[in-house]
Amino acid sequence: MGFLELPQIDLKRSDMLDTKCAYILDCTSDIFLWLGKKANRLVKMAGQKMVTELHAMLERPSYTTISRETEGEESKFQGWDDIVPFDFTRTAESVQRRGADLKVIMERDKIKTDLAPLFLPRQPAMSEEEANQLMEECNEDLELLEPFVLEGKKFVRLPQEELGTFYTMDCYVFLCRYEVIPEDDETDLEEEEDEEGEEESEAEIERSNAGDSIQLHRRKCVVYFWQGRDANNMGWLHFTFSLQKKFEGLFKDKLEVVRMYQQQENHKFLSHFHKKFVIRRGRRGLTLNLGGHWPELFLMRANGSAVCTRTVQIDCRANQLNSAFCFILRAPYRVVDEDGLKGKVYVWLGSKSNPNQHNLCAQVPVASELINRNNEFPVETIKEGEEPEKFWECLGGKKKYDDDLDDDDIMILDNGDMVFLWMGYHASEVELKLAYKAAHGKESRRFTKCFHAWGKHKIPAGDAL
Template structure:
């Protein structure tokens, strides 16, 4: 593993079973058994021929956003720098890079179920019962990020939190643009995906125009602002676009550039 990490682009992690003997490895599988097993496997393709689910209304999306954040107590964010995870600055919360890996620790309150018979009002002091909780550790991997980030997470950060929270911890791995509603709701539609690596882009970026596209699949909760190629052919009438154009020289009033918002003719009015 350490040997492979010395080579750029070599991140193929091949599982090897060291418990197998040489006889079991050299043994050729029976073709009849494989054919029989394949015939027994059946795949349900009904979902491929069903109609697409209708998009949620703005009211339903807002209700879903509030429901997903109702039990959230706090969220801590980390980013992989080199071989260690460090805390993500508050100003960069909600900004992701395609070549980086991020970790988010979310603590949720487990609300107790109250029965109607137990709803009684007392004039005396009320004893506040300690609420139960659960923690979810989200691992987010960019589309161009190496799989070594997942290995650093499983061997470094995950064991640390497992010792603290024990059986109350759940680990969820996600890839870019495959996030669930619960995770996306914590960013309140401010979910930006930029190209490149965090440290390199922050130091060398800001000197050329950048084009972003706002997308929401099925619900405004899933709103993502994704960086695309800065070309006029990338403009789509079904979405809103943001063009960030920096100046070559800073103006006297301190302005470093200008931001244009291009609204597609067929885009959702609630995104304007």
């Protein structure tokens, strides 16, 4: 008769495992059966039977799983990596570049996971002065900004009063022309200041003779394509096969195309709107013609720095309010009140919000024609705790408040107090076992409040069937 030994140990290291044996690792919510490559069939069968009995022996959570781990394919042990990259393209070029010995290639490409940055002190946020200076630097070389919006199957020029307002179901194109000053020219200008008047005049004549060729050399054109969160990819296809071709014919090699998605814009692009960047839900044509008859709530928030200030429309509910931010409520009345007003725009200032955003939040409804159209509603600024009754009526009654995801990954969110694990639809089995804190579609309020205008996660059309 043989016997099974079940030693209890603290540290788990790969060198403790014998390739001729089977091991059971019990983590309460996960049980692992490790089988060595040289373990005989009897040992493997005994390990399988023992891990089943061990699972039923103790009281465990309902989501407890039993995993079978084969030597060399382990998922959770110190010193092992989850994925080993491999180059399947064995072309003559790759062999010459990487060599032919697979062992050497595997050793060189071995993944080394460094978790040290997760535990480093948080980087300080950009100050208001630094943000304003950055915006000024990003705008000083801007000569022209031409906005376009997709209507049907063609791009039309966006009205000037709508500049800075975006819709989640639309696509926009911005043609920006920048002045490029080479460093050599700056040095030459400094040297010319020390020369005498006659030499400066001759230099001016020479530069004027160069004419338009110098100006053309000093200009750079960038086309920003902005795609809303709920817009499909047809807008990008229409752009690449129509408008982009026209731009390339005009500007040749001096054209740069940058594709951006909603709330993933770069600092250069955001700086052109001077913190007045409004994102509304829906489609532009429908909202302009049919919208505006019901309450709308907008959240102003700066993520990382004041440059990234956006005002995004969210669900019009009282539990969406947060003391750390400023909100804009557009509240049309069903009937004209005793003062002859058809509605009002409330600017709600949270008690813990940034004072630098208070004046800006009051300016957005005035600057954005699509929040307060034709200034038809008066703007009233209210502080948290001083809300009138009509304010709560538009939000469905007073309630308690203050509370970039990839489908094939487990995302880690650290808000300073807690660490959340978010599970994507296509996450691997190894990642799924880790995702017990915040499951996809069941996110807690403490999790969603860390995001600007949290919405329903997009499901690809093929997965929704």
